[in-house]
Amino acid sequence: MPIKIPDQLPAASTLRQENIFVMSETRAESQNIRPLKVLLLNLMPKKIETETQFMRLLSNSPIQVDVELLRIDDRPSKNTPTEHLDTFYRQFQGIRERNFDGLIVTGAPLGLVQFEDVIYWEHLQDIMNWAKDHVTSTLYVCWAAQAGLKLLYDLPKKTRKEKLSGVYWHKTHKEHSKNPILRGFDDSFLAPHSRYADFSPEFLAEHTDLDILATSATAGTYLAATKDKRNVFVTGHPEYDSHTLHNEYVRDVGEGMEPTVPSNYYPDDDPTQEPYVSWRSHGHMLFANWLNYCVYQQTPYDLDHFSESAFTKDDDDE
Structure with missing residues (x-):
């Protein structure tokens, strides 16, 4: 969240250069505050587990x-x-006439399934198209990132030969260091992945106009966004609990799939040992930044008057 200090205070200029969000007194006087309306489209099979993971990050x-x-x-x-x-879930028909500040589309265990073979593919397309006119910013996670890239850029499905599973080092890209989504990030950070999808930074740079914000030498693109921040793509799973990768590994072993041990996850890469969490702080920072800079600072105060004008206003962040 921003700090409010006098417009002419010398610290204001210095802090902005350090990528810290400073709100002018003038803007603060006219700012209205209300609860944010966020819609979570949960595509994962174990919905209670997944909704809890995302609620935890949204609470920060x-x-x-x-x-x-x-x-x-x-x-x-x-x-x-x-x-x-x-009791707790809504159908799309019940909300399609409404507007929302944010939409999160979760991953789904569909890494080896072609888009046209996904039973709900057309319905998912309807929701994503609806979001263009009814949602301020959409966050696509893991498989949903691949689906979003297909919808927005008509990118083909690209699949790795082997599943990527583990916790990997990523680096932020210096040319986008002023992007508010990266505020507070270290130059390098850890994040989990569990996917077959391939997100090559070179391929995305060639075929899209996305700002590629963070990448990994092993995992490829991790974080990318449209320049207006209305679409944010996260190819990993910052929401994962400490044992999520472990449970997936045990499941795959039980199904006779002979999976590789998740990288950089167990002490000494020994699956008999207790895994440790090394990505929690990054996950909270990422979701806090998305809520603040992509949603709260962009969304109209009156959602009933949702329009493109909400995304062309002057922004102190830039």
Whole structure:
């Protein structure tokens, strides 16, 4: 969140150069505050586990965030009680006339499935197209990032030969160091991945106009965004709990898939030992920045008057 100091205070210029958000007195006097309306489209099978992970990251903000849960369709779930879905989740038809400050689209275990073979692909396209006119900023996570790139840039599905699983070092890109999404990031940081999708920085740079904000020598592109910050792509899983990668590994071993041990996750790469968390602080910082700079600082105060004008206003961040 910003600090408010006198417009002419010498520290204001210095702090802005250090990529710290300083709000002028003039802007602060006219600023209205209300709860943010964020929609979570949960595509993961274990919905209770996933919704808890994302709620944890969304809670790390001084702004009140009103979260609503959205399901992709009304098919029965093998991993989530029907009573839970009926009580807490909404259908798209029930919210499509409304506007939201933010939308999060989770990953899905569909890494080896072609888009046209995904049973709800057309419905997902409808929701993503709807978001263009009804949502201030959309955050695509893991498989959803690949789906979003297909929708917005018509990029083909690119699949790795082997599953990427583990916790990897990433670096922020200096040419985008002033991007507010990166505020507070270290030059290098750790984040988990669990995917077959391939996000080559070179391929994205050649075929899109995205700002590529963070990459890994092993995992490729990790964080990218459109220049207006209305679409943010995270190819990993900053929301993962300490044992999520472990549970996936045990599941794949049980199914006879002979998976590789998740990299840089267990002490000494020994899956009999307790894994340790090395990405939690980064995950909280990323979601706090998205909520603040991509949503709160961009969204109209009155969501009933949602329009493109909300994204062309002057911004002290830039």
